[in-house]
Amino acid sequence: MFSFKKRKKTHDSLLALQVMPDGVALAVNHLRDGAPHLETVAFIEQAQPLTNSKVIAEYLSEHRLTDVPVSLVLQEGEYQLLLIEAPDVPVDELKDALLWRVKDLIQFNPEDAYLDYIELPDDAYRGRGKMIYVVVAERTLIDQRVDWLDALGVSAVAIDIPELALLNITESLCAEEMGTAVLFLEEDRSNLTMLSGSALYLARGLSYSPFNQVENTVLDIQRSMDYFESQIGKPPCVRILILPLQVGETPLLMELRNNLSADVQSLDLADVVGSDEPLRVDLQQVCLIAIAASLRNTEAK
Incomplete structure (x- = not known):
């Protein structure tokens, strides 16, 4: 059921689901002339969705998504x-x-x-x-998640994790040999990956709030950039890509720009993928991993 390696497209449409404590983020990517296009992006509010799935099932049925193959993203602590x-x-x-x-x-x-x-x-x-x-x-947990999907009336074709789902977005943006650090922000933790020439070289989790511990975040990124160059042997990291899209000049962005010798950018998904749904900032912030996971059916270039 796991399937992380980059493969050529196998489905014209793919529905990605990410379960959260207060609901489910979902995204449907449908290929148009071989290019990704988001037909649906939504967050369905529901407390404890793994045990209270009626609202989720009704949404999928009403939007005629039960026949679309599914990629389910695991949560922190499940892998x-x-x-x-x-x-x-x-x-x-x-x-x-x-x-x-x-x-x-x-x-x-x-x-x-x-x-x-x-x-x-x-x-x-x-x-x-x-x-x-x-x-x-x-295995027991994966089987439980597959049973949950069956109860929703959908069929899983892949199980994914956030660190690797994000590569569906970042690989095409990191074609240069010079390094790129990708920082994915959550309220109480973050993920940092290092790429060069579209290839993953390093992935690590930062198990604290990047918003409350700005100095620690800057220090950990600097250490990772140094490790990327000295131990992995890659050219210096020249860009830091922040996901999801941040509004304005936040304290974290300012600290990164002031203390690290790399170009700091906050990525707007509207610039990299077409969508029927306006990709508002709030929607990107809650659904980014689901969007990334839905892009796995895009043919490798």
């Missing part, structure tokens, strides 16, 4: 993202070997694990073996 050295085994044996490598790092029985991986470029982590990001989730 682990681990960086390890890739075992030297044939491809058809890789998942079993990866599970053996991470069995002491995961928080549940390895026999009850769903696992997938994303390989890093060959030039990542010079002087070390080939590195790989492994995503692991508990």
Whole structure:
């Protein structure tokens, strides 16, 4: 069910759902002449949507979305993202070997694990073996989420996570060899990824509020940029991309611009993807991960 590797399009339309404590964010991407176009972007308010799904099911039925294939984005705490050295085994044996490598790092029985991986470029982590990001989730939890989707009347074709869903947006914006740091902001945490030439080299979570701990955020980004250059061996990071779109010159944006030697930009999704729904700032802020996950059916360039 996990499916993180970039593939050519398999569906003309894709519905992405992200469950939150107070509702569900959703986005429908329909390809038009091979280009992504958002037909629906919405946030459905509902307390504890995993146990109170009637409103969600009614929305999907009323908007004729029950026949659209679904990508479900897992929430924080429902998966682990681990960086390890890739075992030297044939491809058809890789998942079993990866599970053996991470069995002491995961928080549940390895026999009850769903696992997938994303390989890093060959030039990542010079002087070390080939590195790989492994995503692991508990089989019981995944089965529960799939049952929830079945109850909504929709069918899952993929399970995603925020860090990798965001690549559907950022890969095409980071084609230059010089590095780009992508900072995704949430109220109580943030995700930082480092890319070069459209490829992922580093992903890490910052487990505190980036808005309340501005100085710590700046320091962690600086450390990641230094690590990107000195340990991974890539050219200096020249751009910091902030998601979702921020309104005005916020304290965090000002601190980043004043303290880091990189161009700081806050991305407006309206500049990169067409949409039937006006992509208001508030809609981008709550639905950005769902939008990103819906773009996985765009054909790789």
